[in-house]
Amino acid sequence: MRSFAVGAKAALITSVLLITACNGSSSSSSSPAADTNTTNTPVVSALPPVLQCAAAERLPAELITADALEKVTSQLPNVYDTGNYSGDVLPSTSFDVSIALPERCPGDRFPVVIHSHGYGGEVSNTLDENGEVDKTAFFPQILELFQTLPHYGYVAVSFDQRGHGESQPDNGGGLARVMDPQAETQDAIRLLDWLAENADRFSIYLEETDIAKDIRVGLIGYSYGGGWQFPLALLDRRVDTIVPSGTWHSLINSLLPGDAVKLSFDGLLCLFADGNGPPDPGVTNTPAVEAMCNQIGYRSPQANFIRTKDDLMRTLELQGYDRDVVLQMFNRQVRHFQAQNGVGPWCDSDRPGCNDQSTFVARPVPTLLLQGNRDVLFHLTEAYWNYQFFDSIKDANTKVAVLTNEGGHMNPLDHLFEGSADCGGLVGTEVIKAWFEVHLKGASSPLLDTLPNVCISVADTQSAHTAQPQGLLLDYFPAGSQPVDKGGVPVRLEAAEVSVGQGPDDSYLGANFLELYTVPSDAGDNIVLAGIPSIDAITVTGVGSPSDAIAFFGVGIERASGDKILVDAEVTGLIENAEPYTSNPNVGNDRFLLPGVGERLQPGDKVGLFFYQRHVQFSAIINGASASGATTLIQTAAGTTYPDPVASAINEQDSVLNPPNPYDVSVVGVELPLFDLRRLPAGALSLGAVSGSAP
Numbered sequence: 001m002r003s004f005a006v007g008a009k010a011a012l013i014t015s016v017l018l019i020t021a022c023n024g025s026s027s028s029s030s031s032p033a034a035d036t037n038t039t040n041t042p043v044v045s046a047l048p049p050v051l052q053c054a055a056a057e058r059l060p061a062e063l064i065t066a067d068a069l070e071k072v073t074s075q076l077p078n079v080y081d082t083g084n085y086s087g088d089v090l091p092s093t094s095f096d097v098s099i100a101l102p103e104r105c106p107g108d109r110f111p112v113v114i115h116s117h118g119y120g121g122e123v124s125n126t127l128d129e130n131g132e133v134d135k136t137a138f139f140p141q142i143l144e145l146f147q148t149l150p151h152y153g154y155v156a157v158s159f160d161q162r163g164h165g166e167s168q169p170d171n172g173g174g175l176a177r178v179m180d181p182q183a184e185t186q187d188a189i190r191l192l193d194w195l196a197e198n199a200d201r202f203s204i205y206l207e208e209t210d211i212a213k214d215i216r217v218g219l220i221g222y223s224y225g226g227g228w229q230f231p232l233a234l235l236d237r238r239v240d241t242i243v244p245s246g247t248w249h250s251l252i253n254s255l256l257p258g259d260a261v262k263l264s265f266d267g268l269l270c271l272f273a274d275g276n277g278p279p280d281p282g283v284t285n286t287p288a289v290e291a292m293c294n295q296i297g298y299r300s301p302q303a304n305f306i307r308t309k310d311d312l313m314r315t316l317e318l319q320g321y322d323r324d325v326v327l328q329m330f331n332r333q334v335r336h337f338q339a340q341n342g343v344g345p346w347c348d349s350d351r352p353g354c355n356d357q358s359t360f361v362a363r364p365v366p367t368l369l370l371q372g373n374r375d376v377l378f379h380l381t382e383a384y385w386n387y388q389f390f391d392s393i394k395d396a397n398t399k400v401a402v403l404t405n406e407g408g409h410m411n412p413l414d415h416l417f418e419g420s421a422d423c424g425g426l427v428g429t430e431v432i433k434a435w436f437e438v439h440l441k442g443a444s445s446p447l448l449d450t451l452p453n454v455c456i457s458v459a460d461t462q463s464a465h466t467a468q469p470q471g472l473l474l475d476y477f478p479a480g481s482q483p484v485d486k487g488g489v490p491v492r493l494e495a496a497e498v499s500v501g502q503g504p505d506d507s508y509l510g511a512n513f514l515e516l517y518t519v520p521s522d523a524g525d526n527i528v529l530a531g532i533p534s535i536d537a538i539t540v541t542g543v544g545s546p547s548d549a550i551a552f553f554g555v556g557i558e559r560a561s562g563d564k565i566l567v568d569a570e571v572t573g574l575i576e577n578a579e580p581y582t583s584n585p586n587v588g589n590d591r592f593l594l595p596g597v598g599e600r601l602q603p604g605d606k607v608g609l610f611f612y613q614r615h616v617q618f619s620a621i622i623n624g625a626s627a628s629g630a631t632t633l634i635q636t637a638a639g640t641t642y643p644d645p646v647a648s649a650i651n652e653q654d655s656v657l658n659p660p661n662p663y664d665v666s667v668v669g670v671e672l673p674l675f676d677l678r679r680l681p682a683g684a685l686s687l688g689a690v691s692g693s694a695p
Contacts, residue, residue, distance in 0.1 A: 043397050044240065046442035047205060047216070050153060053105035061103050061150045063127040066096035071172065072159070074190040076352055078174035080183065084287035084321070087169050093187055094172035096165055097194075099202055100127045100147070100156040109205035111216035111240075111440040112195060114188075115146040115158045118223035119176075120272035120283050122165030124158040133429045137418035137465075138372060138407020142222045142245050145429045152433060153441070155204055159191055161228065163284040175286045178251065179224070180332055181231040182351045188232045192217065192239075207238075214238050218440050220432070222246045223378070223409065230386070231332075233365045235346070241366040241439035243432055245421075246408045248378045249385035251330045252586040259309040259585050260550045260573025260618060263296055265377045265411055267621040270297035288326045291319050296620065303620035304657050308548050308575050331586070364398035365390065366439045370428055372408025373457050373568040373598050374416060374464060376617055380404055380456075380570075380596025384532050385587065387454075387477050399439075399448075402477065403428055404457045404598060406464040414569055414616050417465040423455035424471025424686030453477075455686065456530040458598040461565055469688030470600055472675065478531030479593065481671035487684070489527060489674035491517045491607075496670070500551070501613040501662035502543060508660065511566075511610035513558060516672055519605040526677040527601040528685070529555070529567065533594040536669025537580040542662070549576040549663035552618055555597050555672070556610035564610070570595035571615050576663060591669075600685075607672060613661045 051058065071094040078093040079085050102110055115124060118139070124147060131151030133144050149156045160167040162184055163176025177183040196213035199206050207214035218241040219229040226247025233239040248254045255266055270293035273283045285293070295315045296303045306312050313323040343361050347354035367390040371383035383402055391400045403426055406419030421428025434445040452473040460467040482488025493516050500512050519527045533555055542549030554571035558564055572595055574581060583589045601607065677685055 044439055044442040047111065048109065050108040050110065051103065051105055057105060059101075059104050059106075061127060062101045063125070064099045064101070065125040066098045066123050066160075066166065067125075069097055069099065071095060071166075072097050072187075072191055072194045073172075074187040076183065076186050078162070078169055078172065080177070080180075080351070081175060081286050081288070085175070090169075090172060092172070093162060093167070093174040093183075095162065095167035095187060095191075096123045096160045097191065098123050098125045098158050100150045101203060102150040102153050102155065104203050108203055109199070110153055110155045110203055111205055111218070111436075112155045112157055113146065113149050113218045113220055113436060113440070114191070115143075115156065115219075116161055116188075116221045116225040116228050117158070117164065118221075118225050119269060120164070121225070123160045127156075135420060138370070138405055138421045138428070139222045139246065139418065141421045141429055142220065142370075142432075145432060146220050149436075152437075154436065155202055157191075157195065159188075161224070162187060168284050173284075175284055176289070177286060178289070178329055178332075179227045179231060180329065181235060182332075182347050182354065184228055185231040185235055186353060188228060189236050192236060211238055216240055216440055218436055219243065220245075227251070233367075234360060234363065237363060239365065241368070241435065243368045243370070243435060244386070245370040246372055246375055246378055247382070247386075249382040249389075250584075250587050252327065253584060254378050254382060255330070256309045256312075256586070257572045257584070258550075258574030258581075260552075260575055261296060261307055261309065261312055262377075262573070262618055263303060263307070263620040264413055264617050265409065266296055267298050267303065268411070269293075269377075271621075273297075286329070288316065288321050288329065291316055291321065292326075298621045300620075305547075306620075307550060307618075310548075362393045364394045366398050366435075367400045368432065368435045369400075369402040370421060370432075371402065371404050372406065372418075373404050373459075373596070374406055374410065374419075374461075374570070375408025376411045376414065376416065376569060377409035380568075380598075381532050381593050384477050384479065384593070384596055385589070391453075391477075399451075401451055401453050403431060403455045403471075404596075406457055406459050406467075406469070411569075411617060413619075413621065416569055419459070419465040420469070422469045422471075422688050423457050424469050424473070425688040426451075426455050426471060426686060427688070456596075456598045458528050458530050458600045458685075461568055461599055462563070464568070466690070468690045471686040471688070472528055472530045472598065473684050473686055474530075478673040478675075480532070480534040480591070480673060482531070482673050482675060484679065487675050487677075487680035489517075489676050491672040491674050493667070493670040495666075495668050497667075498609075498611050498665045499543075499662075500611045500665065501660055506613070508613050508658070509615075511556065511564060511612055513556060513564075513606075513608055513610055514667075514670075515558075515606050515608040516670060517607045517674065519601045519603050519607070521603045523601075523603055523676070525600055525602060527605075528675045528677060529597060529599045529601060529607065529672065530675060531598075531673030532596045533673065534669075534671045535592040535594070535667055537582050537667070538574065538592055539580040539666040540574050540576045541664045541666075542576040543664055545660065545662060547659070549661055550574065550618070551576075551663055551665050552612040552615040553594075553609050553665075555594060556608060557599070557601070558606040558608075559602065560604035565599075566610055567597040567599050568595075570597055571610075571612070571617050573618055580666070580668070607674075609667075609670065611665060614658060619658070 128147040162174035167173030222245040226244030346360040410416035437443040
């Protein structure tokens, strides 16, 4: 049974709410220059047997909450923003930790799984009662799975990130720096040291390797709790495996795709950071992030006019912030490391703990990625880039896999509800348990023996959270048009032009459709859209608007029934530019990639791109009391009204809040990843049981 003993704020974030945000002194091994990475990934040895004593001698499973444990202290400053921060700057950073221990005999030793929370969350102080994970939504399932792990022979450790929970500046904690490798990552390295130093106390298995204070350890968490895993795994070779869920590759791309501000969900994130927002949000941001939220948050009267990255940066510069410093803070995760081509310096030399020896060396890490198709904050293409990176550096002993599902960050203003962690018949939580058994215990697993490299959810967009789970099983992650010899249906449009918002009958919120493919009438339900759509070059030109035009577009279906479906509710933005875009701004890939999608198609479906003048994903949210004619309230899947009146600023009749946004688009080489099930091996389409979690 699910327990919510994590406080009102964490319960809010990890429940079925539709707006889940993203949900002592250090030893030598915590120095960035020590224990540099290796490219050797050993085969995991089996752990010694446990529970070999009589039942009367066994200690029961036990939860040691953060209140009962001393804080862990990292010898790094709690604040780096000394030029803008007005509070006390401390020479160290303290954070809360809780630990759940399995049933054990004296002398037993177990691997560790470390969890960290989503943005606005806090340490988990819960041990699940019976070890069973409820069939609920994706993010709550990940948290509950972690809380069950002591029942399966793991030491389960949870901790507060800087700026969250009890790791606040006024009690020895720090400012949330969005997973800076020189801040949050160094805190996590100190946590690994502390666990190794207390291995006997917590029944933790110590490895006998050349690595100082080596423990058998895996990482888990969603959203913000997924982002911390990448830099830690790549900077500390004690990490044996990672399971990031619903997280980013390039945080700038997630928050400002195509240099357009994703105002709707960015505003929701700011709501979690706002002390006047949800009860006890528990986040203390850097002054720069706080200033951003003051501009685009729901209490800002000008939020809907800060539409581009330049708009946002200009407002920050007027307040004394350096745009390069601000942007660097959001670009220091996997994208930062990948830009170094696998090796190079990773820290600023003027930061404590950094020196000329502080280098990053790519190393293989067994990686299981879970991502939501309809996650409108961290979409499927973020997982694609992460998969490509870790797959490119793996060796023969390293498994990298990705499962997509119908959960993740749901935007209630777009009427989205979160589905489960499952991809077709692959039950996400069962796959994670098997993953840890293999990579942390050295056990065998028939499930992992047959696990495909990639499973893409292709459930029906229109009822995704309650529809039958369907997943396409592949040995690679497809992007662009797929060749026939891989089961593909090649789809490529060489060139086209679209004009948006210039016709007399153009609706401000209506979609212009660019058709690419029509499903043949004799194809049945065998045609499947699954993967990452791509464009070789795209040019956006403004037409008569005093402000920058932004193209809002995504993969769409015009169905024979008359339905118009934005597949997986995914839309991206791209600001006008004189030169064509041949890659995603702030990512540096080799072609422009749209958010990934998955859908099983029907005969007669016309598939292509929808272009909009405006879309709810890119419209600010504002306080309902000040919204012109806007009264819609955010609700949970259970129908509970969100406690603060928040309404969308998107309003076709309000030309002041939402001036027209006409533009022309020219595209070259538009490709869709389509497959024909008749050309794929039997069993390529995996079907799961319907869970039924309707609102």
